[in-house]
Amino acid sequence: LPRKSAAPTIAPDRVEDPVGQERDERDRPWDVVVWNDPVTLMSYVVYVLRKLFGHDEPTATRLMLQVHNDGRAVVASGPRERAESDVSRLHAHGLQATLTRA
């Protein structure tokens, strides 16, 4: 199986402006990442990306090839709640997906 995201959660080491930092942290978008796996058909990944995100075929194909060649691709970004919803929809379609801070 492919590797999962190894991005650590980095705790802030300065506290001059904790409220501002907290707000900045909350405001940072989340990336929805699709991971390569050796079983899922390329055509199926393209289809799911088009169906779920409304991508045109060239865009979905480019993202699929990025998954295939690089091992992963960011297919959407946004607020945490929406990113979680996107990941659950990708999981419902059997794709390997995670979310991580952008």
Add this chain to the structure above:
Amino acid sequence: VAALEAVRRLPSGGVRVRLTPRERDILLTLPGQLRPLMAGEYDLDTPAGWVRERLFPSAYEDPLDEYDYRELLGTTVPDQRLAAIEEFARTLEGGTLRRLTWTTDLSDDQAHAWLSAVNDARLTLAMVLGVTDESVWEGRQDSNDPTKIVLFYLGWLQESLLDALTPALGQDG
């Protein structure tokens, strides 16, 4: 063994599936194998646990975030997958058998249920076979291993479903 075009788009919407009785018999075995994987708890150190982990992967690296996410989501994703398997099973029970061809017409929603069930079956069989890289798809596909034959067959069927469903995605852009 397989027909050249298993699935084709109908002008009125939906798709028509045409299979040999042997192909249908193979598909009829899948729901019984997939249903148990959609529910219940599995020890992650067992083969069933490994399959379950692939079917329902983590969303977060952080275990606390993952726990909260799973609490929020509940059984939504397994329930959706199980509903697709049941629709797949139901439509397989119907259809008509004439001479050496079994035929059934599916709505787009039912065809999506087939796509989901076939994909789950491919993921499961690949885990059973220990597929860890893409070399399994290279070269000749004339294995005598029945599990491998079914895995290849399901890939072909899934491609046929995708060919028939893709036009329904509408115009690009």
